[in-house]
Structures are given as structure tokens and as C-alpha cells.
Amino acid sequence: MRKDEAARLLQWALPRLGYRYRGFRRVRGQVQKRIERRMAALGIEHSKDYRRYLEGHSEEWAVFESMCRISITRFYRDRDIWERLAQNLLPQLSARAPARALSAWSAGCAAGEEAYTLAIVARLSAEPPVAIDVLGTDIDAHQLARARAARYPPGSLRELPKPLQDRTVFEDRGALAIRAPFRAGVQFLEHDLRRDPPPGRFDLVLCRYLAFTYFDLPWQERIASTLAAAIAEGGVLILGKHERLPPAATGFEPLDPHLPIYGRVPVA
Ligand SMILES: C[S@@+](CC[C@H](N)C(=O)[O-])C[C@H]1O[C@@H](n2cnc3c(N)ncnc32)[C@H](O)[C@@H]1O
Incomplete structure (x- = not known):
């Protein structure tokens, strides 16, 4: 998936989950990789087809949401x-x-x-x-x-x-x-x-x-x-x-x- 395709998919999907696209600025690459793995597992090649899949399979949103969870942390952060x-x-x-x-x-x-x-x-x-x-x-x-x-x-x-x-x-x-x-x-x-x-x-x-x-x-x-x-x-x-x-x-x-x-x- 090209970066701009991933960006378009996220700009469409994130607000539907109550997330803001801007917040993902620094971690977009990580989320993109997870989505690519998921698409490969589903046999989907293009982001627009994955978007269609999301539109037709309400249960896929929970999977999508779990791919958007960022767990970066460390001891004594800040x-x-x-x-x-x-x-x-x-x-x-x-x-x-x-x-x-x-x-x-x-x-x-x-x-x-x-x-x-x-x-x-x-x-x-x-x-x-x-x-x-x-x-x-x-x-x-x-x-x-x-x-x-x-x-x-x-x-x-x-x-x-x-x-x-x-x-x-x-x-x-x-x-x-x-x-x-x-x-x-x-x-x-x-x-x-x-x-x-x-x-x-x-x-x-x-x-x-x-x-x-x-x-x-x-x-x-x-x-x-x-x-x-x-x-x-x-x-x-x-x-x-x-x-x-x-x-x-x-x-x-x-x-x-x-x-x-x-x-x-x-x-x-
Ligand atoms: C980036 S980590 C932050 C960890 C720590 N608070 C810090 O500042 O380093 C964000 C955590 O929020 C969790 N998370 C995401 N959505 C959540 C939700 N709706 N309710 C509770 N935790 C959530 C993720 O699983 C992840 O572990």
C-alpha cells in the first residue's frame, strides 16, 4: 500500500471510531504495516477493497480498532x-x-x-x-x-x-x-x-x-x-x-x- 493510500484509508476510518487522524502523525507507519498484514491475511490487495470490506463487515471494525492501538511506552517517560x-x-x-x-x-x-x-x-x-x-x-x-x-x-x-x-x-x-x-x-x-x-x-x-x-x-x-x-x-x-x-x-x-x-x- 502506498503511503498516500494508507493516509486516505485512515482519514476515512479513524473519525468513524472517534479517533483523530492528526494524533496518529508519528505512528502512521506502524498502523499501516498492521493493516497491510491484515489485508494480506484476507487476500485483499488494494486499500479501496479493504475499505469496501470494512463497509460490508461490521465485525471487521473491532479488528481495525485493535490495529490502531499504540502501546509505545517506557519507564520514567517525561x-x-x-x-x-x-x-x-x-x-x-x-x-x-x-x-x-x-x-x-x-x-x-x-x-x-x-x-x-x-x-x-x-x-x-x-x-x-x-x-x-x-x-x-x-x-x-x-x-x-x-x-x-x-x-x-x-x-x-x-x-x-x-x-x-x-x-x-x-x-x-x-x-x-x-x-x-x-x-x-x-x-x-x-x-x-x-x-x-x-x-x-x-x-x-x-x-x-x-x-x-x-x-x-x-x-x-x-x-x-x-x-x-x-x-x-x-x-x-x-x-x-x-x-x-x-x-x-x-x-x-x-x-x-x-x-x-x-x-x-x-x-x-
Ligand atoms: C501509548 S500507550 C500509553 C502508555 C502510558 N500511559 C504512557 O504514557 O507511556 C496507550 C495505551 O492505551 C491503551 N488503550 C487504547 N485504547 C484504550 C481504551 N479505549 N481504554 C483503555 N486503554 C486504551 C493501549 O492498549 C495502550 O496500551
Whole structure:
């Protein structure tokens, strides 16, 4: 498939799923390869015939959607956010609730890299150390199985500062495995972010490189309301470094001039 054919197919199909084409700018090649493999499996040669196939087979949309899921992630992604968390956000949140562990949600957690990073940073980088329970959710059961296994290729820990690595992982048959104390309190659950939030009210939610990159504006607005409902007043929402809440989102105020860190405030 030529690049322009793939672009036309995606421009037609993505909005039908509530995704925005622009969000896929950097990962289009990866999605194109998956579509090509799928077309080959179906014996379809041209993108316009695959489009016709989608039009005639409603069940193919679920397959198409799974091909559009991007699971790129790594430990300690966006280091300045983790530094802000360690230096003040986590200690401040913890000071508001000194008698209990904080409750955090990593929404769209992929294979758990973000959820474990949070557990590690709370225990080892925050001053004083902060007790935290982390719920990681993702729509992809395969990613969640990897998250529960907690074994990673060394490359995915590249950005985790060496002193943290030394204390939190050990070599296990060619992979790096997370030590038990940093797995305790971290749980994983299959969940579609477009549905109601998981039960409970969270002090901290990380929703990075999913809704506010790939979803269209109406979905972004709905997800912002879902997140507002899931976060306790005074709690904190963190997006990916280059993401922002849509202008119509309510219940949040920016806490940082440069980073997408928001405080949950009452709706006026
Ligand atoms: C790019 S990864 C982001 C991982 C991590 N949050 C980070 O910032 O590095 C996006 C993840 O969102 C998941 N995902 C896609 N659609 C979803 C949905 N509707 N609900 C929940 N998770 C979803 C994908 O399976 C993938 O693991």
C-alpha cells in the first residue's frame, strides 16, 4: 500500500471510531504495516477493497480498532513530570491524607511501565516516602498480562535513573524484573476508558498518550468529565507532556505553567 493510500484509508476510518487522524502523525507507519498484514491475511490487495470490506463487515471494525492501538511506552517517560511528582505533588497529596496510602490510577497503562514507575518514585524519590496504591488499567488484555508478569526488556528502563534501577529491578533470564516491594500495591484491571471509571475516588490520575493524543474532541471532552468524576477534590490529573485538556473541560485548574498538571477543583 502506498503511503498516500494508507493516509486516505485512515482519514476515512479513524473519525468513524472517534479517533483523530492528526494524533496518529508519528505512528502512521506502524498502523499501516498492521493493516497491510491484515489485508494480506484476507487476500485483499488494494486499500479501496479493504475499505469496501470494512463497509460490508461490521465485525471487521473491532479488528481495525485493535490495529490502531499504540502501546509505545517506557519507564520514567517525561522525566520532568516524575521530578515534579517526587519533589512536591506526591508529598503534598500525602500530607492531605496522612493516615492512609494514596490512591492512584494509571489509565491506559500499557504493560505497566507507568504504574510501576509511580510506585518506585513514591517509595524512593519522594521526600518523605509516600505510601501509594496504584491501579493500572488498559483495554488490551495482552498488555495487562505483561504488566502482571512485571518483566521488561532492558531498553524500556533506559530512562529510569540508575540509582532507582539498582534498587528496584533484578536480572531474570535476559529481562529485568521488578522487585516484590515495588509490585506490592500495584494492580491491573482490563478497562475501556470510554466507559465509566473504575470504582473509587483517586488522589492522582495519570492519563498519558491515549485520550488526549488519539481521541477526537468530543471523546476528549467526555473523558475529561470521566476523569473529573474519578478524582477527589484537591486531587491531581497528569497528561502526557505535549497533551492538554480540551478548552471545554471543567473541574480542573492548571497547576503548572509548562507541564499538563491539573488540580481537581469544584465546578463553579
Ligand atoms: C501509548 S500507550 C500509553 C502508555 C502510558 N500511559 C504512557 O504514557 O507511556 C496507550 C495505551 O492505551 C491503551 N488503550 C487504547 N485504547 C484504550 C481504551 N479505549 N481504554 C483503555 N486503554 C486504551 C493501549 O492498549 C495502550 O496500551
